Amino acid sequence: MTRKAQQDLTDDAFEMIAARFRALSEPTRLKILHVLGRGEMSVGEIVEQTHTGQANVSKHLGLLLDAGIVSRRKVGLQAIYKVTDDGIFELCDTVCSSLGERLAAQQRAVKGFRRA
Amino acid sequence: MTRKAQQDLTDDAFEMIAARFRALSEPTRLKILHVLGRGEMSVGEIVEQTHTGQANVSKHLGLLLDAGIVSRRKVGLQAIYKVTDDGIFELCDTVCSSLGERLAAQQRAVKGFRRA
DNA sequence: TGACTGTATAACTATGCAGCTATACAATCG
DNA sequence: CGATTGTATAGCTGCATAGTTATACAGTCA
Numbered sequence: 001m002t003r004k005a006q007q008d009l010t011d012d013a014f015e016m017i018a019a020r021f022r023a024l025s026e027p028t029r030l031k032i033l034h035v036l037g038r039g040e041m042s043v044g045e046i047v048e049q050t051h052t053g054q055a056n057v058s059k060h061l062g063l064l065l066d067a068g069i070v071s072r073r074k075v076g077l078q079a080i081y082k083v084t085d086d087g088i089f090e091l092c093d094t095v096c097s098s099l100g101e102r103l104a105a106q107q108r109a110v111k112g113f114r115r116a
Numbered sequence: 117m118t119r120k121a122q123q124d125l126t127d128d129a130f131e132m133i134a135a136r137f138r139a140l141s142e143p144t145r146l147k148i149l150h151v152l153g154r155g156e157m158s159v160g161e162i163v164e165q166t167h168t169g170q171a172n173v174s175k176h177l178g179l180l181l182d183a184g185i186v187s188r189r190k191v192g193l194q195a196i197y198k199v200t201d202d203g204i205f206e207l208c209d210t211v212c213s214s215l216g217e218r219l220a221a222q223q224r225a226v227k228g229f230r231r232a
Numbered sequence: 233t234g235a236c237t238g239t240a241t242a243a244c245t246a247t248g249c250a251g252c253t254a255t256a257c258a259a260t261c262g
Numbered sequence: 263c264g265a266t267t268g269t270a271t272a273g274c275t276g277c278a279t280a281g282t283t284a285t286a287c288a289g290t291c292a
Contacts, residue, residue: 009150014143020211025138026250027130034125043269056251058270063249068218077259077268087214091207095136098203102184142280159239172281174240179279193238193289234292241286249278256271262264 023067024091028052029060033088036070040082139183140207144168145176149204152186156198 024030028050035041035049043061047054061081064070069088073080083089140146144166151157151165159177163170177197180186185204189196199205 009147011143014146014150016215017208017211018141018143018146020215021137021207022141025134025141027127027134028250030130030134031125034130053251053253054269055253055271059250062270074259074269079269085214087210091137091210092133094203094207094210095133098201099132099136144280169281169283170239171241171283175280178240190239190289195239235290236292237288237290239286239288242284244282244284245280246282247278247280250276252274252276254272254274256269258269259267261266 019067023064023069024088026060028056029064030092032057032060032064033069033083033092036081036083037089040073040080042075042078042080044078046081135183139180139185140204142176144172145180146208148173148176148180149185149199149208152197152199153205156189156196158191158194158196160194162197 024033031050031052032046035046041049043054043057046052046061047057050057061070061072061079065072065081069083069085070081071084073082140149147166147168148162151162157165159170159173162168162177163173166173177186177188177195181188181197185199185201186197187200189198
């Protein structure tokens with residue numbers, strides 16, 4: 001509690017938070033999570049809907065599983081994945097609205113430029 | 117508007133969202149943003165408070181600048197950086213509370229284990 | 233002008249994936 | 263049992279980038 005008092009957040013804490021963001025930092029994973037937003041789904045279905053290679057999808061699902069964002073359930077030959085951490089959608093919504101505002105501002109700037 | 121209708125989010129959109137998360141996916145950047153949360157600050161001050169090399173801090177600040185998360189202002193020899201997108205703190209708070217819940221659950225699980 | 237200071241950048245190494253192909257593994261069916 | 267199907271994994275290539283050192287650049291002061 002000497003120099004940690006002013007830092008007030010440990011390196012581990014920063015690393016954990018960063019890891020969470022890192023899990024959402026790839027377009028393919030976001031695409032997977034997006035289709036999973038409509039409900040649990042087998043790997044094959046995810047492959048279809050995301051137009052992504054099966055091995056690649058499987059690897060991303062493994063990462064998301066390790067991150068605790070999705071859960072897996074085996075049914076016969078299939079593996080059914082489901083989003084277990086809904087906080088993720090909140091994060092995405094926040095980013096989207098923030099991006100929306102920014103794009104709108106850019107759009108206004110462009111219009112203003114054109115008008116001037 | 118043919119196959120985009122079912123995808124409803126373009127690849128560009130996913131990439132933009134991912135880029136935003138990517139900017140927050142490194143502990144050092146989070147540390148920088150965290151100290152910047154207390155107000156605008158020169159590079160030297162950030163270097164001090166984050167215990168990180170100057171070149172490294174400068175590079176991360178450049179990334180955050182490109183991402184539109186911070187802004188730069190020159191005053192004499194110094195460069196003063198400031199967080200311009202407060203939405204970031206909302207994102208971090210969301211992640212933190214989510215992580216907090218998860219850790220609490222783990223803690224309960226461990227306690228239960230010990231008791232059993 | 234030249235010395236000095238704060239910041240940015242160049243060049244490099246090392247690491248961490250993303251995506252691919254091929255293949256291993258697991259469960260079902262005949 | 264063997265064949266087939268759905269999924270996971272191994273091995274590979276290529277790319278992005280974190281952190282480092284050295285240096286360039288810009289603004290200040292003498």
